[in-house]
Structure formats: structure tokens, C-alpha cells
Amino acid sequence: MxxxxxxxxxxxxxxxxxxxxxxxxxxxxxxxxxxxxxxxxxxxxxxxxxxxxxxxxxxxxxxxxxxxxxxxxxxxxxxxxxxxxxxxxxxxxxxxxxxGHPWLKPLRYPAGSPTKMESYPFFSSPSQALHEVGVGPVHAGVIEPGHFRFICQGESIQHLEIQLGYQHRGLAKLMANGDLRSKINLSEAIAGDSAIGHGLAYCIATEALCGAEAGSALKTPRRLALELERIAMHLADLSALAGDIAYLSGQNFFAALRTTIINSSLAICGSRFGKRWLCPGGINYGLNKEQNKTLRTTLLTAEKQIELSAKAMFSSSGVLNRFDSTGCISRKTAQELNMTGITAKAAGLQVDVRADFPAFEEGIFQAEILASGDVYARAYLRYKEIRQSLQMIDFWLSTLPDVKAAAVPLAKPRPNLLALSLVEGWRGRIAHIVKTDQKGNTEFYRIIDPSLHNWFALALAVRNEGISDFPLCNKSFDLSYCGHDL
Amino acid sequence: MFELLKARLAHGYQAIPDPLRARIHPSFPGVPVFLRAHEADFSAAAALCPTQAIEGFSLDLGKCVFCGACQRNFPETFAFSPEFRMASDSRNGLVVQWDPAKQASSRPSVCPSSVLQQGFSRSFALRNVSAAGCNACELELGAASNVNFDMGRYGLEVVASPRHADALILTGPVSANMAFALEETWLAIPEPKVLILCGACAISGGLFAEEGALDRSWLTGQSAALFIPGCPAHPLSIIHGLMSLLGRVD
Incomplete structure (x- = not known):
């Protein structure tokens, strides 16, 4: 080295x-x-x-x-x-x-592949006692496309096979084409629900290759954006989990709270998803004293409501009955599969980029974990992480001076280097791996979304569960299809 | 029980009283406004634009991802008003142009569909197909039905089966791997039916337009009834666009 x-x-x-x-x-x-x-x-x-x-x-x-x-x-x-x-x-x-790979089969049928999605080699069983249920790629709700093939005995799921690839947009190629420094919009569209997570991973990888670093005054607003995204999406998931079990109060409480959070992001950068907030070298939108005060007040009010809503939800016997011991993942499985994010932490694994590979010097971060690995743990941990992020943001806002939009100019990327940036998105560890050639052009750009590690765990979690619990289990993982261009 | 009542009390009334006339925070980039016809600024902004939305003295909202690069770099020429009413019933209508006579830029508008006005104005059911969408438009379409935006109050709903739908609302640039499923879903919707394109990706391919992993061939043969710009489209833009198409906006 x-x-x-x-x-x-x-x-x-x-x-x-x-x-x-x-x-x-x-x-x-x-x-x-x-x-x-x-x-x-x-x-x-x-x-x-x-x-x-x-x-x-x-x-x-x-x-x-x-x-x-x-x-x-x-x-x-x-x-x-x-x-x-x-x-x-x-x-x-x-x-x-x-x-000797235990189950070698296509991952996504990239463009130009001679085989079509319709002829996917699904696992099947000749047993007369079993039946198959196929769902997707077009789903009943407003969600991304993917195909789920269940093999059931009566109501009970014996096996689930998840076929992805419908979302394949040729992302890696697009990220590698042309000037690396102009890819911020594209990186925000890797997964629109993780615009900050993927956007930040892109920014810090690019800055490292260009031999620059965003000014230290801009680090806190960037972390703040990331935590705000985490809060918003965890709220979205709590709302959807409540919706899946027809706990309508929770569905509405958390949906409205998410609106509050993402509208705060809109008030800063114009986008409810935090798109266009970041740029390689810095941030496009600052946070003045007045915005700081408004955001702090909004979040303090939201925090109180989140407390009340979570208390109501997690003390409801109807909710607990559906969440408790459903879709379990053991710590051993989580470790073996290299799982990441909420799903891993809810199974007792201490894994979090913020603690393991800190990108920001100050402060020591301790990830929240739970042990039971079920839907309950994945839901409750979201609530705990929301609280943790709110506390961090409140602390930052209390110390943050008037932040102006600023960016350091970036020189052309240095040649023959490989950059690895890691960001703890709300789904888990996002990795961007970028290599430059001898002229400093992008040789390849790999995006590894946290969901990639967790999809197979979802298939394992639903084994021996009732098929009617699948939506609940699926939502408790809330994995991204487009994040890994699947 | 008491916990629930306490939470419910704190929650209060969340619905936006009138989504058609709501006001969004001024930082929201809605309909673009050209402040002047400055040739050098327009051509420099065109070179910066990630989706080639700027051409001559025009900006194509069907391509625009509202990244704000033109506005940040040339604030004397480009502004975005917080006006969310920006859908159009025609593709060309999305192209905002400088009108030399008025010394101002044009605005997209929706002409109501007479068929929909007669048969669907009180109940309009949508079937969403996400075809390589990044999940932002999908979340915003979902949010249009939530407790705040509540488009259900107008009889607008997203339904689970194409058999129950009056319209297909497409999000995403249409990956080759989704082309077949998209067409099948369209065929499964009974007549009369309309196609709605939601977001820059669905309308033009957006940031992905250049890549060979898309297959928009089916889409180019269709004529869409409504185009809703955005990256992603804002729930208020979606609701206003749909209501305008049904002839329910004064």
C-alpha cells in the first residue's frame, strides 16, 4: 500500500x-x-x-x-x-x-440476455400434497415489481423462491459512462427511497477519487440528511406494517408523521426525498438559523407524537399477536448470510456502518439491537432507531451554525485507484465501489445495495408461516428491488 | 385503549382541507418560470441539464428531473414556482416555452376528457404498473391515498386488479424485463380505459433514456391521456392532474 x-x-x-x-x-x-x-x-x-x-x-x-x-x-x-x-x-x-454452488441460477437476466423472464427455472416439487402460488411481477399495491413463487402445503409456506430482475435499468453502465462528477442525479435515482443514502455513498466515493473532501462544516448537514431519510422511511414502514394487519390507526398516525418529516426535507432542498440536497464536493442547500429553528421545533413535536403512536401500537394485543414470533431469523442465519441493516440488527447482530466504518470522525455510535429476529423485533427496532436518529439530529441542530450551501471544486478523478464508500442507509450497508483507469476515467462502478444480502433471508423467514403472513413478513424486511438494479 | 385515545387526540385532523388549492412550501420546484430570454444562459443550462430537457428557449417537463441545476447556476433566467398544477393532456403541452409577445413562459394545462367526464367523474379506479421505477413515484402515488392527501375523498383510488381499473398509471422508464408484464396488464383492463404517465421516467425515460436496458416500444404506440411531470411527481400534482382530466376542477 x-x-x-x-x-x-x-x-x-x-x-x-x-x-x-x-x-x-x-x-x-x-x-x-x-x-x-x-x-x-x-x-x-x-x-x-x-x-x-x-x-x-x-x-x-x-x-x-x-x-x-x-x-x-x-x-x-x-x-x-x-x-x-x-x-x-x-x-x-x-x-x-x-x-458446487448449492443453487446456481440467474439473478436478473440483464439486457441482451437470450433467456426471457417468462422461462425462469423455478424450483418445483412433484408432490401431490403441495401446490404453487405465483405472485407478481405486477403486485396488488403500489410497489416495485418482482415475482414470488410459493410452494405451500395447505396454508403453510414450505418454500419461497424470489425472482428479480424486472427493475434492471443498466445502472452500473450508466454510472460508469462519462464524467464521474456528473452522476449525482443518477445516484439519487438508484433507489428513490434512499436518495440520500446512495447519493452520499456516490459523493464520498467521488470526492475520495478526486482527492478532495467536503468541508468539515458540511459533514453535519450531510449526516442530518441521512438520519432524516432514515426516520422518514422507518415511519413509512411502521405505517405499512400497521396497514398489513389492518391496524388502521397506526397506519394513519405513522403515514402523517412521515409526511411531516419529508415536508421538512422539502422545506430545505425542495424535494420530499432529499433529492438534489447533496452534490459531490458539498451540499446544494444550506440550513440557516430560521430553518434550523423550524426543523428543531417540527421534530420535537413529531417526537412526542411518535412516542404516543408507538406506545399505542406496541401495547395493542391485536398487533402483538400478529407481530410476535412471526417470520423469525436466527442470529446464526443472519451471520451466515452476511445480513445487514434492521433485519440483521433485529436478529442480534451488531452491524452498522456508522459504528463499524465511520465516515465522520466525531462521536462514538452504538447501534441499537434486539434479539428475537421476528416481525416484532424488526418493527420495534425501527421505532428505536427513529428515536435514536431524532436525538442525534436534535443535538446537531443545537450546535449547528448557520450553514450555507457550498461545494469544493473537484479535479478530475485520479488514475488507477479504487474507492470503496460505505454508508448505513435505512436499509443497511450501502457499498459503492468505483475504479478509475489510467486516464482517470471510470473503469467500472459497482453498487451493492443492502437488500442484496437480505433477499434470501426473506425466503427463509417465511418458511412454515401461513401464506397470509407473507405481506407482513415482506414489509418487515422492506427490501429494495431497484437498489441493486434487480 | 387509553394509549390509543391519547395518540388519536394528539394526531388531530390530518387531511389537507382542499388538495386542489393547497399551497406548498416556496422551496418546492414546480412549474418553471423563465425570467428572460437570455440565449447564453439557456445554452449553458442546456449543457448542464442531466436529461437534455432544455432546448432553445424551452424546457421539457416530460424530461426535467427538477434537479435545479439551471436555477442554481442561472438564477436571473430560470426560476421554479411552487406551482404543483403542472400536468398536461398532451406530450407537447409539457414543453414550457418563452412567448416573446407576452415576455413570459407558457404553462402546462389539462383539457378535460369528455368520455371520462361523463362516465368516471365520481369514481375513477387506477391500476399502477411500476416498470423499473426507483420507488419515489411509487411512494408518492401511494401517499396520494394517505390520510393527508386522501384522494379517496374524490372517488379516486388505486385498485388491486386490472379488471377493476379504468386507467393504467405507469411509473418508471419501462425496463426490457417489464415490457411484457406492462402490456399484459394493459390488455387485462376492460374498455373504456386510459393510460396515464406519472413522472419523468414514465414520460420520457428520464435519466435512463439512453440505456439499452429499457424497452419503450409498446409505449410509443400508445397515446396517453395524461402526463404528470416530476421526479417524483408530487401527490398534489397527481391529484390535480387526475381531477382536471375528469373535468372536476373549475
Whole structure:
């Protein structure tokens, strides 16, 4: 590692020497047994496999190997299940077969793929006692498209297979085309509900590659934007969870509270989703004394209402009856699958970018966790995180001076570097991995949405649950389809 | 029980009294207003625009993602009013143009549909298809039915089955992988039916227009009844657009 290497999130790497395949594999296994888990694993346009392994409080490790001879290698998923979805992606994108992969199948049918969505190789059972239920891609509500195929015995789900790819927009290619510094709008549309999360991951990766850093005065408003997004989307989920069990008071309380929060974001930047708030190098919209005061008052009022609404919801026996012990994920499963975000923390895993890979120096962050791993835990943890974010924002607002919109000018990205930025979005760990070529142009741009790690856990969580509880379980995960361009 | 009553009391009355005449915070970028016809500013803004929405002395709201780059960089030429009433019944109507005679820019408007006015003005059922939408338009369409915006009060609702729908409201730029499902959903809606495009992606492909992963071929053969701009479209823009199409706005 040379002087270009940045040791703090966002991380900057110069390319290490490629390892022989066997060493690459054994290194990954070693790291995995010493507590590292994959942050990214994918094929590059230069016909190499890259792997980024991360461990809390440690600088991630970048490994590199040439595409294996014969286009196959022994699958990592057999011993490290966390790789299962990365290996499927590698196989689909580059035709490299992970031999022995437990369930090798297409991930998204990228554009130009000869196979059509309609001919997806679903798992099926010849048993006369079982029946299949297919749902989607067009769903009954106003949500993103995806297909869910259930195999049920009576009402009970024996198996769920989730087929995605309907949302594939060719994002990675669009992010890599042209000037890296002009991609803020696109990064905000990676997942519109995480405009700040993905936007911030893009901004800090770009700044790191350009050798600049947003002024320290702008760090707090950026964190504030991220926490505001977390509060808004957790409220949206609490509302939807209440709606799924026909607890209409909760549905309306939390929906109205979300309106209050996102209208506060509109009052600052003009967008209810925080779009256009951030820009690479800084922020487009500041926060003057008066806006600070208004926001603080609004959030204090909202906090009181959130307390009352949550108290009512989590003491209702009807609600508890549906939430308690439904859709359980064990801590072991969460760990094996490298789960992230609320779903992992609700199963007792202490994982949070804000604590594990802090991008901002000041303050020590301690993630809230719960142990039961059920719908209740995922719902209640959202409430706890809302409270935590509100407290952080209130503290920041009380110390924040008059913030003006500002941005440092960004030079062209430096050549031959790889940037890894990590942001704890409301769904969990967002990773953006950007590599520049020898001219400083973008060689590739990989976006790893937290949902990628969690989709398979949803399929496991609903096993042996009634099929009528699927919407509830699904909402308690609230995963993104478009975030990983699935 | 008492907890619920306390929460309900604190909640108060949340519905916006009249969504058609509501006012949004002045920071909201709604209908663009050209302050002057300044050629250099227009061409420099056109070069900055992420979706090529600016051309000559015009701005296409069907492409605009309301990123504000033109306004921030050329505040003497471009402004965005907090006017959310910006839907149009025609694609061309979304193109805001400078009128030299009036020394002002045009505004989109909706001409009511006589068929819809007669048959659907009290009950209009929408079936949403999200085709590679980023979930922002989807959330805003969902919010149009929530306790604040409550479009249900006008008989406007999102229904679960295409069989119950009078209109298909499309969000997203239409990925190749969703093209088939979109067309199938359209075919499953009984006549008479209309197509509504919600948000920049649905109208023009938005930020994704250049990428080969889209398939908008079915869409180009259709004529949409309503175009609602935005990135995402604001719930008030959605409600006002729908109500205008039904001839229920004075």
C-alpha cells in the first residue's frame, strides 16, 4: 500500500498484485474465519475477479485474481454462504461457474440476455400434497415489481423462491459512462427511497477519487440528511406494517408523521426525498438559523407524537399477536448470510456502518439491537432507531451554525485507484465501489445495495408461516428491488 | 385503549382541507418560470441539464428531473414556482416555452376528457404498473391515498386488479424485463380505459433514456391521456392532474 491509500471510510486502494486462484480462495477462507465478511465480489471488464472483505474497525482488504482457466473454480458459497448471491451474479455476468454452488441460477437476466423472464427455472416439487402460488411481477399495491413463487402445503409456506430482475435499468453502465462528477442525479435515482443514502455513498466515493473532501462544516448537514431519510422511511414502514394487519390507526398516525418529516426535507432542498440536497464536493442547500429553528421545533413535536403512536401500537394485543414470533431469523442465519441493516440488527447482530466504518470522525455510535429476529423485533427496532436518529439530529441542530450551501471544486478523478464508500442507509450497508483507469476515467462502478444480502433471508423467514403472513413478513424486511438494479 | 385515545387526540385532523388549492412550501420546484430570454444562459443550462430537457428557449417537463441545476447556476433566467398544477393532456403541452409577445413562459394545462367526464367523474379506479421505477413515484402515488392527501375523498383510488381499473398509471422508464408484464396488464383492463404517465421516467425515460436496458416500444404506440411531470411527481400534482382530466376542477 502506498501513500494514496486512505485508511478511513471512504477507502482508497491502489490495485494489489493479482493472486493465483488457489491463493485467492484460501485467503478469502482465512479472512472469513477471522471475522471478515464480503463487502463486494464481482468480475471486472479487465477479466478479473475482485473481492473486498470487511471487518468492523479494520481497513477492508482488496483481493484480486485473473478469471480462472476453464472459467470455473470451486464455489465459495459451500463453506461461506454469504457468497451465494455474488457467485450467481458473477456466473450470470461473466459465465464463470462456481463449481458446487448449492443453487446456481440467474439473478436478473440483464439486457441482451437470450433467456426471457417468462422461462425462469423455478424450483418445483412433484408432490401431490403441495401446490404453487405465483405472485407478481405486477403486485396488488403500489410497489416495485418482482415475482414470488410459493410452494405451500395447505396454508403453510414450505418454500419461497424470489425472482428479480424486472427493475434492471443498466445502472452500473450508466454510472460508469462519462464524467464521474456528473452522476449525482443518477445516484439519487438508484433507489428513490434512499436518495440520500446512495447519493452520499456516490459523493464520498467521488470526492475520495478526486482527492478532495467536503468541508468539515458540511459533514453535519450531510449526516442530518441521512438520519432524516432514515426516520422518514422507518415511519413509512411502521405505517405499512400497521396497514398489513389492518391496524388502521397506526397506519394513519405513522403515514402523517412521515409526511411531516419529508415536508421538512422539502422545506430545505425542495424535494420530499432529499433529492438534489447533496452534490459531490458539498451540499446544494444550506440550513440557516430560521430553518434550523423550524426543523428543531417540527421534530420535537413529531417526537412526542411518535412516542404516543408507538406506545399505542406496541401495547395493542391485536398487533402483538400478529407481530410476535412471526417470520423469525436466527442470529446464526443472519451471520451466515452476511445480513445487514434492521433485519440483521433485529436478529442480534451488531452491524452498522456508522459504528463499524465511520465516515465522520466525531462521536462514538452504538447501534441499537434486539434479539428475537421476528416481525416484532424488526418493527420495534425501527421505532428505536427513529428515536435514536431524532436525538442525534436534535443535538446537531443545537450546535449547528448557520450553514450555507457550498461545494469544493473537484479535479478530475485520479488514475488507477479504487474507492470503496460505505454508508448505513435505512436499509443497511450501502457499498459503492468505483475504479478509475489510467486516464482517470471510470473503469467500472459497482453498487451493492443492502437488500442484496437480505433477499434470501426473506425466503427463509417465511418458511412454515401461513401464506397470509407473507405481506407482513415482506414489509418487515422492506427490501429494495431497484437498489441493486434487480 | 387509553394509549390509543391519547395518540388519536394528539394526531388531530390530518387531511389537507382542499388538495386542489393547497399551497406548498416556496422551496418546492414546480412549474418553471423563465425570467428572460437570455440565449447564453439557456445554452449553458442546456449543457448542464442531466436529461437534455432544455432546448432553445424551452424546457421539457416530460424530461426535467427538477434537479435545479439551471436555477442554481442561472438564477436571473430560470426560476421554479411552487406551482404543483403542472400536468398536461398532451406530450407537447409539457414543453414550457418563452412567448416573446407576452415576455413570459407558457404553462402546462389539462383539457378535460369528455368520455371520462361523463362516465368516471365520481369514481375513477387506477391500476399502477411500476416498470423499473426507483420507488419515489411509487411512494408518492401511494401517499396520494394517505390520510393527508386522501384522494379517496374524490372517488379516486388505486385498485388491486386490472379488471377493476379504468386507467393504467405507469411509473418508471419501462425496463426490457417489464415490457411484457406492462402490456399484459394493459390488455387485462376492460374498455373504456386510459393510460396515464406519472413522472419523468414514465414520460420520457428520464435519466435512463439512453440505456439499452429499457424497452419503450409498446409505449410509443400508445397515446396517453395524461402526463404528470416530476421526479417524483408530487401527490398534489397527481391529484390535480387526475381531477382536471375528469373535468372536476373549475
Amino acid at each position: 502506498d501513500h494514496d491509500t486512505q485508511q478511513r471510510n471512504p477507502f482508497i486502494f491502489t490495485f494489489p498484485e493479482p493472486l493465483p486462484l488457489t491463493e485467492f480462495i484460501s485467503r478469502i477462507s482465512e479472512l472469513s474465519s477471522s471475522g471478515y465478511s464480503p463487502l463486494g465480489f464481482f468480475g471486472t471488464p479487465e477479466r478479473e475477479i475482485l473481492c473486498l472483505m470487511g471487518k468492523a474497525q479494520h481497513v477492508p482488504i482488496l483481493l484480486r485474481t485473473a478469471f480462472p482457466a476453464g472459467h470455473c473454480y470451486p464455489s465459495l458459497s459451500v463453506t461461506i454462504p454469504a457468497f451465494h448471491i455474488f457467485e450467481r451474479e458473477l456466473w450470470e455476468e461473466h459465465g464463470i461457474t462456481p463449481e
